Structures are given as structure tokens and as C-alpha cells.
Amino acid sequence: MTTDAILVVxxxxxxxxxxxxxxxxxxxxxxxxxxxxxxxEHIRAAGVPKLILLDMNMPVMxxxxxxxxxxxxxxxxxxxxxxxxxxxxxxAAAAIQAxxxxxxxxxxxxxxxxxxxxTRPT
Amino acid sequence: xxxxxxxTGGRANVTDAxxxxxxxxxxxxxxxxxxxxxNRCATELLGPLLDRCWSADPWxxxxxxxxxxxxxxxxxxxxxxxxxxxxxxxxxCDPHGGVVTLRERPxxxxxxxxxxxxxxxxxxxxxxxxxxxxxxxxxxxLEKLGLKPGQVVGLSVEDVYGNNPGLxxxxxxxxxxxxxxxxxxxADTELAFETRWTPLLDPQGRVKAVVGVAxxxxxxxxxEAELQSSLEEVLAQxxxxxxxxxxxxxxxxxxxxxxxxxxANAAAFRxxxxxxxxxxxxxxxxxxxRLRVRTPAGDPGDPAAFPLLxxxxxxTVREEDFVIETxxxxxxxxxxxxxxxxxxxxxxxxxxxxxxxxxxEIELERMKxxxxxxxxxxxxxxxxxxxxxxxxxxxxxxxxxxxAQRLIRGVTRGSERLRRRVDNIVVLAELLxxxxxxxxxxxxxxxxxxxxxxxxxxDTARHQLRVVTQRATVxxxxxxxxxxxxxxxxxxxxxxxxxxxIEVRVEVRGELAMLSVTDSGTGIPRRKQAAVFExxxxxxxxxxxxxxxxxxxxxxxxxxxxAHGGDIGVDSEEGRGSTFHVTLxxxxxxx
Numbered sequence: 001m002t003t004d005a006i007l008v009v010x011x012x013x014x015x016x017x018x019x020x021x022x023x024x025x026x027x028x029x030x031x032x033x034x035x036x037x038x039x040x041e042h043i044r045a046a047g048v049p050k051l052i053l054l055d056m057n058m059p060v061m062x063x064x065x066x067x068x069x070x071x072x073x074x075x076x077x078x079x080x081x082x083x084x085x086x087x088x089x090x091x092a093a094a095a096i097q098a099x100x101x102x103x104x105x106x107x108x109x110x111x112x113x114x115x116x117x118x119t120r121p122t
Numbered sequence: 123x124x125x126x127x128x129x130t131g132g133r134a135n136v137t138d139a140x141x142x143x144x145x146x147x148x149x150x151x152x153x154x155x156x157x158x159x160x161n162r163c164a165t166e167l168l169g170p171l172l173d174r175c176w177s178a179d180p181w182x183x184x185x186x187x188x189x190x191x192x193x194x195x196x197x198x199x200x201x202x203x204x205x206x207x208x209x210x211x212x213x214x215c216d217p218h219g220g221v222v223t224l225r226e227r228p229x230x231x232x233x234x235x236x237x238x239x240x241x242x243x244x245x246x247x248x249x250x251x252x253x254x255x256x257x258x259x260x261x262x263x264l265e266k267l268g269l270k271p272g273q274v275v276g277l278s279v280e281d282v283y284g285n286n287p288g289l290x291x292x293x294x295x296x297x298x299x300x301x302x303x304x305x306x307x308x309a310d311t312e313l314a315f316e317t318r319w320t321p322l323l324d325p326q327g328r329v330k331a332v333v334g335v336a337x338x339x340x341x342x343x344x345x346e347a348e349l350q351s352s353l354e355e356v357l358a359q360x361x362x363x364x365x366x367x368x369x370x371x372x373x374x375x376x377x378x379x380x381x382x383x384x385x386a387n388a389a390a391f392r393x394x395x396x397x398x399x400x401x402x403x404x405x406x407x408x409x410x411x412r413l414r415v416r417t418p419a420g421d422p423g424d425p426a427a428f429p430l431l432x433x434x435x436x437x438t439v440r441e442e443d444f445v446i447e448t449x450x451x452x453x454x455x456x457x458x459x460x461x462x463x464x465x466x467x468x469x470x471x472x473x474x475x476x477x478x479x480x481x482x483e484i485e486l487e488r489m490k491x492x493x494x495x496x497x498x499x500x501x502x503x504x505x506x507x508x509x510x511x512x513x514x515x516x517x518x519x520x521x522x523x524x525x526a527q528r529l530i531r532g533v534t535r536g537s538e539r540l541r542r543r544v545d546n547i548v549v550l551a552e553l554l555x556x557x558x559x560x561x562x563x564x565x566x567x568x569x570x571x572x573x574x575x576x577x578x579x580x581d582t583a584r585h586q587l588r589v590v591t592q593r594a595t596v597x598x599x600x601x602x603x604x605x606x607x608x609x610x611x612x613x614x615x616x617x618x619x620x621x622x623x624i625e626v627r628v629e630v631r632g633e634l635a636m637l638s639v640t641d642s643g644t645g646i647p648r649r650k651q652a653a654v655f656e657x658x659x660x661x662x663x664x665x666x667x668x669x670x671x672x673x674x675x676x677x678x679x680x681x682x683x684x685a686h687g688g689d690i691g692v693d694s695e696e697g698r699g700s701t702f703h704v705t706l707x708x709x710x711x712x713x
Contacts, residue, residue: 012503018510025514085502090559103601105506105541108513 002077005029006115007049009039009066010083011058015104019053019083019111026112028119035059036066043070048077051118053102056084056092067096079118152219167224171201190214196227244338246315252329254279254297263338266313285309296321296332305339314343373477376463377430381406384472393456393477395448406430413446418455420445429460433473436462443480455480488555495551501544508537535580545605549678550657560599560685564709567594567603567635568628574607575626581612584620591628594635596706598686606682606690609675610639610702617643618699630708638703645696654692655680679704 006028010016013034020030031049033039035058043049052070056063067080079099082092083106093101102114141148147164149157160172192212199206207227214220240247246263250256256274264271274282279297283290292304296319303318317336321329367374373390377383382405391398394413401409407425415423425431429439439460447453460475512534521527552558568591575582575589596603614624622642629636646654657677683690683704694700 012507014507015503015510018507018514021514022510025517085499085506090561104502105509108510108517 003029003031003047003049005031005046005049006051006053006119007031007033007039007042007078008053009033009036009058009063010053010055011035012055022108022111023115025108026115028115036061036063036069039066040069040073043074048074050078051115052078052080053083053115054080054098056082056089063092064096067098071097081114081118147224149222149224150215150219151222158219164224167206167226169201171199171206246334246336248274248334248336250279250293250297250332250334252297252331254293256282257331261336263315263336266338266340267308292317292319293332293334295319296334297329299323299327299329312340312344313338314340370476373479375430375475375477377406377434377473377475379434379471381431381434383409390477393451393454393479394446395450413448416445416447418443418445429458430473430475433460433462433475434470436470438462439475453481455484491551491555494547495555495557498544498548498551502548505537505541505544509534509541512537542605542608546674546678549602549605549682550674553678553681558681558685560602560682562597563600565596565598565600565603567596567637567706568592570600570604571607571626571628571637574604575611578608578611578615581615582624585615585618586621586623588623588625589627590625592630594628594630595709596635596686597709598706599682602682603686606679606704607637609679610637610704613676613702614639614641614643614700617641619643633708634705635708636703636705638701640699640701642699645698645700646692646694647696648694651692651694655690 006023008016008019008023008030010019010032011034016032016034020032023030031042031046033042037060039052039054040061054063054066063082063084070078070080080096082089082096082098082101083104084092084101085104089101089103092098099118100114102110141159142161144161145163147167148159148161149164150159152158157172160168165172190212191214192210194209194211197208197210199208208224209227210222210224212220212222240261242262244261244263244266246261246267247258248256248260249258255278256276258272259269259274260271264273279290279293283293286306286309288304289306289308292302292306295302299321301320303316305314305316307314315336316339317334320333320335322331322333324330367376367385368387370387371389373393374385374387375383375390376385383402386398386401391401394401394409396409396412406428410423410425410428415428417423423444429442432439437460439458442458444456444458445453446456457478457480458475460473462470463472463474465471512530515521515530516534521530549558572589572591575587611624611626614626618624618641624642625638625640627636627638627640655676657674680690683706686706688704688706690702690704692700692702
């Protein structure tokens, strides 16, 4: 089961709301999860999204653990973009073999551009 | 003066024979001093002196010329360089002249030798009768007491020692039969005598007399006192030094000329995790090996570089850092100072090193850097939220209302400034904690600079800004290079009065891409130019205007450009303006 929504996994409620609004303004359907465990639950219930925007440092289940379990179950059926304030964003992205990364803070245009790169029909 | 013998008849022959063979030396002398006869003994005794008797001794002359009688006077004549001690007797013999007899003086007897000692040694020899009366009082030692030999004979010990109770008590002990030795200081003087009191007992054990020998020990005692006081002084100084060393909180090590640990304080033994009896005497090289000495960079420590050993070679070592490791203390980071010790003009005889344990400081510093990094990252998310909402707000229908538009722009600018400050702090924290990471991607420097300036229209509106660019592609981190460009343009705006000219150029010269920002501002005094790239530098502090800022922007610019393999510098003339220039290798060219 797949959906055409973008799943934003972010523990900061304000940022989650903001990213949701930015993406919706860009014409995307958005679902939110506050940690890796919620995200896995959402995917199990609602299906694999077209793209996952993943924060790395989260309570309950962090981005690394989420990515490992997601890949185990769903292989590469959705691209993952790492979104983090950590200086090692690039390393984190490489560690989980993500498809892209975005450093915080970011502007709406940067976010939409990254999303477009991964969701544009090829 | 010749000597002749007269041969006169038979009786005379007997007399002559007796004269000749007499066991004393006999000379017959006439009034002029000529020896008219000398017997065999005289010839043997005097030898060549026989001819010089007249001039040899005044006694001889007196005897002969004045007709004195002399009985056994002692004379000493020189014969062939040795002293001939003689006993001379003479009698006049009418009409003039005389007969002189000479015999060698007997060797000096025991009594005489004792007399000699008593007369010449600095001692006092005395004897007391059982009632304490002085029988004898002799010796050169009396001079110092202002007494003449025999002066106190007939006086009692009470008379003589009355004002010296100690001495009187010593005398009474001896008179009571006790043999003892005592030291006395004479009242009102510094004179000191050591007296050996010896009672002489009769067969019934009663004291017959007391013999005392007092030796003047004044000088010896003074010398001993001086020695004692200088010894005490040396000991006190040594204790002071040892106390100072052992109470210094920092570890102190002293090496001897052979490079062995000669002395260290408790802090030092704790630091190297060795008990004193084990560490002292070991070579510094062995101790260094045991401590696994390393440089702060982690390289094995070369024993030749150990400060204590370099100090032994005469070098003064200042503020050098080493890392050691022991089982008990773990890894310790030390800063050492060492100096040679030169004693008594004999060159370097030892060396001393003081270590400061920086481990906690460095750990605190590291924690501070970590904290800064965490704080900076924690700030990023709320800043991202603010700027993001401003972004959305600006696009919403609300922004169509002119007043709202102004308000939104104000909030946007404020949040953008906050974002840039936070970005700067993040880069600073990454640099300080060694976690700076740079992307390596092709960056069109010209486009990047144009984009940065386009974002700054409000900031640049009050200046005459000229931008001249040509395509210059470098390899690096777009975001961080943008930060450098922004810092340089910001700096130019800050220090150039409104209406002043600012020129930004991007060009390629050979294999170098060049970014230069020229302002027409206040300029930087030459002596402060190098400092503008230092951390927390406000080169124009003291100027009438406070230009604000964190004082880290140009420092970060230098660090970022250096990390990209580039160079940054400034040319400036006070009052005329400054040019900051950055050079970076063009893409594909590694310098």
C-alpha cells in the first residue's frame, strides 16, 4: 500500500507544523509523526508515503533506528531526506543511505526544491 | 790568635799531663783574650771555635777583661751551624787573664721540659692543699687572667674564686675527692677554661692535694659556636627550601647532573604514581618511559625533548605541553617549565621542572566547546521555525495589507539576523570542538557573491555599491563560502559612511579565484591590521562609534578560507579605506 503523502518525522511540534504548512503551500499532502515509532505505526496503518523527511535526534525512536527498521520492512520503496540541525547531517545521511539531506534552518524554497528533486516523475 | 803549649820540666810535665787529660775543657786566657793554653778536651769540644772564643760570647770578654768570677752560666755558641749549649765557669788569674772551664750542658731534664710547657702553653697549672689553699699557680694561661705566676699562692679558693660560684663548686668537688673535668667561663670576660681536677689521695683515701690543669678553650669555643650557628643557618635554609618545595601545590622535580631524579615533592610523586623511595635515583629517561610520555598531538615523547634533560644541557624550557599516563591517574595533560640549576660557578649541576596539571582545565574547555555547540544547535530549530513562519506569512494574503507587509518584513529581517548570528556561533563551536565539516562541491563564486549581495539590498541601499564579477568556479562549501562573502560585505558597510563607495570584485588570476571587497571607510591602523582576523577582535574598539557584532565574523572568515586551502588578507590605509581579499584555488586545482 502506498500513499501520495509526504511523511514528516519531527519531534519539534512547531517545526512539524511549519514544514507541514510549507509543503501544503507547495501542493503536497502531508502526514506527521513525532518520532520513529509513530512513523512506523503510521506507515503500517496508512501505507508507504512517496517521501520521508526525517529528523535524526528524536525521543522514543531516533532517525537511525527508524531508517533501519523501515528499510528492513519496506526496502527502498520511499526516498528519505534527512533534516537535521546537527553538523554531521551529511554523515547521518550517509550512515542511513538517505537520498538527500537538508540542514536546519532552511527556507521554504530550499525545502520544496529538495522535495521536488525526489518526487519529480522521472 | 794562635794556641801554644809550653813544655817546662818534670813536675811541670805531671801538671801538664793532668791539665791535658782533665775531663773538662780548660782554657788559659791572657788579658788580651788570647788563649794561651787549651787542653785536649777543650780542643775537641770547641774545634774551630777555639780561635773565636773572644768574639763568641760577652761572658768570655767580661771574665777576661774585668776579672769577674763566673759560676756555671749557660752559654750557647754556634759551631759549624749547630748550637753548642755550654756551662761556662771562669776565675780571674793574676795579674790579668783567667782560667775558663767549659762543659757541655746536660740534656734538658723532665722538670725543665714541664717548665717549658707550662711557660709556653696556654694553660694554668695549679695545686691546692686539702684546705683549698693554692700551693702552685703557674702557666702562660695566667696572663689572660691578669695574674702572675705564683701570685695566688697562699690564697684560698674562696679568696680567688669568690665571684665565680661555678668555679668554686668545681674546686670543692675536687677537694671532696672527686676527679672531674669542668668547663668554666670567667665572669665579665668571654674567657673559657676547661679544667681537669685531679685529687691526690693518701693510702687512707684522704685528699692530700688537688692538682688542676686548666686549658684556655676560648678560641675553640668561639669557633665551635660559630660553626654551630652557621650549621644551624644552613639547616634552617635547607628546611626552608625543602618546606617550600614540598608545600608547592604543583609537582616539582629536580634532576641531578647524571639525569636522575634527585628530589621531588609529594605532588610530583602522586602525579607520576610512584612512591618516593622507588622514584628517587631513577633516570628521567626510565621514568619517562614508564609514564608513556607523549606530545599533545599523540606522538611518542623523545627523551631528548624532556624538559629536565634539556635544562641539564643549559636550556630554559617554558610552557611546553606533554601527556602522560599512569594506571592510577589515567591520562594527564601537563604544562612544564624547566630551568638549569648552576651552583658555585661549577656550571649546571642539576635541573628543576615544575609541572602544571591542565587535565581538568582542558576537560572544562572541551565541555565548554561542547556546550557551545549544543546551545548553537538548540537555537537553530526555533530560529528555523521563526524564519519559516515569516516566509509563509510573507506569502499569505495577510501580507497584501501595506502595514502588515512592513511588520512582516521587520520580523523577517530580525529573524534573518538572528539566524546568521546563530550560524556564526555554530561554525565557531564546530571549529573549537574540531567538528567543522565542509562540503566539497563546485561553487560558482561569482553567482554566490551576487546572490549574497542580492539578499542584502536593504543593507547596501545607502552606499554606492559596485559589483564586478567574472565566472570563477571553486570547490568547497557553498553555505560557508556565502558566510565569508557576507561577512566581508557586512564589514565594508559597517565601516563606510553612508554614500561611500564599496566595490566587490570576483575574478580569476591564473589558477586562483579572487574575491575582493574594497571600502572607502575609516581604514584600520597598520598595527591593528593583523589582529582583525583574531577571535573576539573589535579592531576599532576605542573609536567613538560602537559598530556592534560578535567580533568573530572575520575570524571565522579566515578559518573557513584556510580550511578551503585559500588565503585571506587586508590592505588598509587609515582614513582612506580597506581592501579585504580572498584567494581560493579554482576548481580542479589543488594548491
